[in-house]
Amino acid sequence: MKIGLIGLQNSGKTTIFNALTGLDADTTSYATQKIEPNLGIVEVADFRIDKLWEIYKPEKEVKAIIEYIDFVGLTGDSKNDAPFSSSSLALIKNTDALGLVVRNFENEIISQLLGKPNPQKDIELIDSELIISDLIIAEARLEKIELAEKRGIKDSAMQVEKKTLQKAVEHLNNDASLRTLALTENEEKSIRGFRFISQKPLMIILNSEENNYGKNENLILEIEKKYNVIEFAGEFEMELSKLSEEEAREFMEDLNIKESARKRLTIFSYELMGYISFFTIGKDEVRAWTIRKGKNALFAAGKIHSDLERGFIRAECFSFEDLISAGSQKGIKEKGLFRLEGKNYLVQDGDIICIRFNV
Numbered sequence: 001m002k003i004g005l006i007g008l009q010n011s012g013k014t015t016i017f018n019a020l021t022g023l024d025a026d027t028t029s030y031a032t033q034k035i036e037p038n039l040g041i042v043e044v045a046d047f048r049i050d051k052l053w054e055i056y057k058p059e060k061e062v063k064a065i066i067e068y069i070d071f072v073g074l075t076g077d078s079k080n081d082a083p084f085s086s087s088s089l090a091l092i093k094n095t096d097a098l099g100l101v102v103r104n105f106e107n108e109i110i111s112q113l114l115g116k117p118n119p120q121k122d123i124e125l126i127d128s129e130l131i132i133s134d135l136i137i138a139e140a141r142l143e144k145i146e147l148a149e150k151r152g153i154k155d156s157a158m159q160v161e162k163k164t165l166q167k168a169v170e171h172l173n174n175d176a177s178l179r180t181l182a183l184t185e186n187e188e189k190s191i192r193g194f195r196f197i198s199q200k201p202l203m204i205i206l207n208s209e210e211n212n213y214g215k216n217e218n219l220i221l222e223i224e225k226k227y228n229v230i231e232f233a234g235e236f237e238m239e240l241s242k243l244s245e246e247e248a249r250e251f252m253e254d255l256n257i258k259e260s261a262r263k264r265l266t267i268f269s270y271e272l273m274g275y276i277s278f279f280t281i282g283k284d285e286v287r288a289w290t291i292r293k294g295k296n297a298l299f300a301a302g303k304i305h306s307d308l309e310r311g312f313i314r315a316e317c318f319s320f321e322d323l324i325s326a327g328s329q330k331g332i333k334e335k336g337l338f339r340l341e342g343k344n345y346l347v348q349d350g351d352i353i354c355i356r357f358n359v
């Protein structure tokens with residue numbers, strides 16, 4: 001999973017990035033014209049894969065990962081130019097979701113430059129930036145289609161694309177993001193290749209100061225009327241990420257933070273995007289795989305390796321919960337909990353799967 005962190009300059013975006021990844025990216029670099037994004041990869045904490053490693057004792061365990069990409073801060077002024085550079089736009093298009101970091105902390109220097117924090121205003125401003133970016137792309141493509149039609153090039157697929165883009169442009173011109181536009185399966189497929197950024201799942205990361213953290217219920221309720229939101233004490237949690245687990249736990253208790261920023265955002269992201277995890281086990285490794293809820297066994301096989309998808313025969317599976325309850329795979333079979341499933345079986349969170357296939 002790839003999550004892009006976006007936001008206005010001085011929103012504390014890179015501070016959040018450091019808290020999530022444990023890295024030490026320069027939190028002032030973007031204000032001094034740095035344009036390359038920061039990249040960080042973190043493992044998804046999941047007690048189930050740790051337990052599977054204890055049971056099977058393979059050579060290694062491979063956890064699911066999340067890649068965080070911390071993009072350059074936006075100025076909020078795209079009246080004359082596209083909000084993202086071409087290089088940043090290409091990276092943003094490859095993300096699975098966007099985390100919009102908004103400032104909810106006081107800072108004397110920043111407040112002098114930008115005024116008091118106004119999270120709701122910042123959210124609407126950046127969402128408009130995403131809309132503008134998509135509008136530029138959609139209108140440019142429509143111009144090319146119309147030019148092709150004048151040259152006598154016309155087919156049914158192009159017509160579906162044209163009508164869908166026209167529908168999208170009308171929606172965007174009403175200052176509405178594409179994630180709120182209802183599309184048929186054919187319409188969605190016709191514009192899938194554009195990977196419009198206002199169509200991506202968007203989570204709001206409310207970056208509060210330590211003294212204000214956990215005291216923003218009314219603000220969060222207002223934001224939740226339109227967006228998914230999670231609150232972090234960015235500066236505090238960045239410092240926590242540098243401490244030992246025991247030291248961090250003591251400080252977290254003082255602020256009534258039950259889980260690390262990394263774990264909370266992972267859970268939040270999985271829920272937002274409808275992701276689940278299934279597992280494979282062997283002598284060499286136990287591995288966690290991430291897929292969207294509702295995907296079938298054939299899709300899961302392809303996630304592991306394309307050869308398994310092409311030669312799929314059946315999926316042999318049982319649940320993690322049943323394994324713990326039965327105590328062993330032998331116990332699973334004795335209790336009749338071992339299942340043989342076909343390609344259309346919908347994979348469940350916590351399934352342990354072995355794919356049988358023809359070479």
